[in-house]
Amino acid sequence: MHIELTRKSAVALTGQIVQSFRDRIDSGLLRPGEKLPSVRNLSAFLKISQVTVSKAYSELEEKGYIACTQGRGCFVAVPPEEAPAARPNPEDWQLALPDYLPRAQLWRHYNEGEGMYRFNTAAIQPALLPSAEIGRNIQRLIAEDPALLGTYGPFQGDGGLLRALARYLAERGIAAGPEELLVTSGSQQGIDLAARTFVGPGDTVYMEAPTYTGAIDVFASRGAKILTVPVDAEGMRTDLLTRLCDTHPPKVIYTIPTFHNPTGVTMSMRRRQELLEIARSYRCLIIEDDPFSDLYYGEAPPRSLKSMDREGHVIYLKSFSKVLSPGCRVACAAASGGLISRLTAAKATADLGSPLLPQKAVEPLLARRRYDTYMSGLRDAMAARCRLVTGLLKAHAPSSVSWSDPAGGLNLWLTLPAWVDSSTVYREALKRSIVLLPGAACYAAEPQRNHLRLSFTQMDEEELREGTMRLCRVLHDCLAREKAGPPSKPVF
Structure with a gap:
């Protein structure tokens, strides 16, 4: 496995190794009973001393993540009730095959279990959900124009949908023309595109603690230096963020300001303004993830960060997957200046553009009255x-x-x-x-x-x-x- 070590980090090498293994074990990338690389092999692969690896393994064993036996090696710990009979594993050779997945909590926890x-x-x-209506739209579209199934759509998205999205955003105070929008396959792809476009190994990314699991997976996979800021009843603690930024200037700040996932809190208007001021001061990007703002139970939430952004610091991600159709996976990214062209280039590399049929099937549901x-x-x-x-x-x-x-x-x-x-x-x-x-x-x-x-x-x-x-x-x-x-x- 590949472990990204930063020798100038404030976290010791031992701690970085421990965290890397913990992330993989918690994510299920390393399964219970799976054998870990030997101390000798891992130290040679990482080009560090065997003492450092031994200390990391000892800490992991002390915390209950692994079990080590003299002469046999170290294994991911297995709950006693799940312990299998010892037998050779013909797939052990795969341990020598490096991967670049530091964690995958989204994959593990969103598909795990057969619970009722x-x-x-x-x-x-x-x-x-309006699935029947979307289904009728799909049938009508295919009957009227079967060529939709054999046609690539524009990289940026279907023109009709982009115009509908621009009207939707304008009604919520976000001035973004169709040329400043990009259709994505859910906000998850939007996060991934923003990360692969603007975040590289060692770049500082700030996130709320806690935050959306899938976003952590994305930024960790880019090799980012992730720093976290606690959340209270008003959202991200911007006072603590400011102090941290003085020492570790940000490249990106990722936030879910409205009905935060997972805590459900909403960032106050005061802190939204402070967050924008931080972005202006450090000339960094804010990725505003907004899957839930239309699902308010009383008063409408405060204005989005994007609606108050005058200098192009905010990449706004709006998903309709949750509220319209998880199967269609329609979402959009809104960004001004040259950001949208760079995101579109990343989108073209990723998938050559989202399928046309789901875009056209969802578009009628975005009409204001409907x-x-x-x-x-x-x-x-x-x-x-x-x-x-x-x-x-x-x-x-x-x-x-x-x-x-x-x-x-x-x-x-x-x-x-x-x-x-x-x-x-x-x-x-x-x-x-x-x-x-x-x-x-x-x-x-x-x-x-x-x-x-x-x-x-x-x-x-x-x-x-x-x-x-x-x-x-x-x-x-x-x-x-x-x-x-x-x-x-x-x-x-």
Whole structure:
């Protein structure tokens, strides 16, 4: 495996190796029972001393991530109940094949488990989406013009959709003409395109702590130096960000200011203005990720950063995948000046442009009256689910457990007592057909391990009620077992 070591970093080489292995183990890239490179081989590959590697392995073993046996080597730790019978593995040769994936939490946690009650994915119950209408649009488009299936679309996106997106953004205070927009396959591709265009090894990227798992994966894969800034009730702590920027000037600041993923908080207008001032002072980019701003439950949220940006510092990512059609994956990036042409060039290299048919099928739903009517009903449905879950938690969860009270979006941020590791709750919940997202997956560096993210919008209300009640029983059982102190068992 490839491990990027920075010898001038404030983090010692031992710590960098430990973090790299922890990320791979937490992501499932290194599986339980998998053998690690020997101390000798890894030190030769990384061109560092065997003592440094030995210290890293000792720390990993102490933290419960690996198990080492004299004469056999070191292996990723295996929970006792999952321990397989010892046998030779003919695929061990793959350990000598370097990869460049520092972590892959998105891949692991969004597709893991066969649970009936799925709280792990920030998605909306399919029955609430306008899938039938989009399906009719697709049938009509194919009947009228079958050549759509045999035609490459423009790299920047279909012209009709770009004009519809420009009108949508203008209604929200963002002045961006079609020429300043780029259609992407979900905001995930937008993050990736921005990162591969503007972030290279060693560049400083600031992110909230916690933040969206998929964004961490992207910036880590670019070899960025990721620095994190805590989130409070007003969003990213811009006072702490300012202090950090004095020592480590930013190249990019990534933020989810509205109905933040995973905590659900919304950045105050004061901090939005401070964040823009920081970008102006350090001549850096802000990537504003906005998947949820249309899903407010009461008052509309504050203006976007992009709507206040006058000097071209903000790359704005707006996804419609969540609220219209995850299968169509329609989103856009908005950027001014020369940024959009560079992003378009990266898009062309990545996929030669998004498919035309989904773009044309979604476009009619972005008409103002149609979209606003649909979103009004969807907001009511999501708000009802949020009230249902928070009401059940208030009535049945342990008193030592707390949670956020979001004003919009799809997620609750659940906080356990400091001495409880959420991975314990996660594993116990899996046994009872409940799939969760451990909060540790949402941290780029040292994670806080006593959080869970609950997405309350994927199930119908009956399933949500039963799933939440089951989760409350899991919480009671786990806290009762752990109340004597921190768990002594390993972390997997």
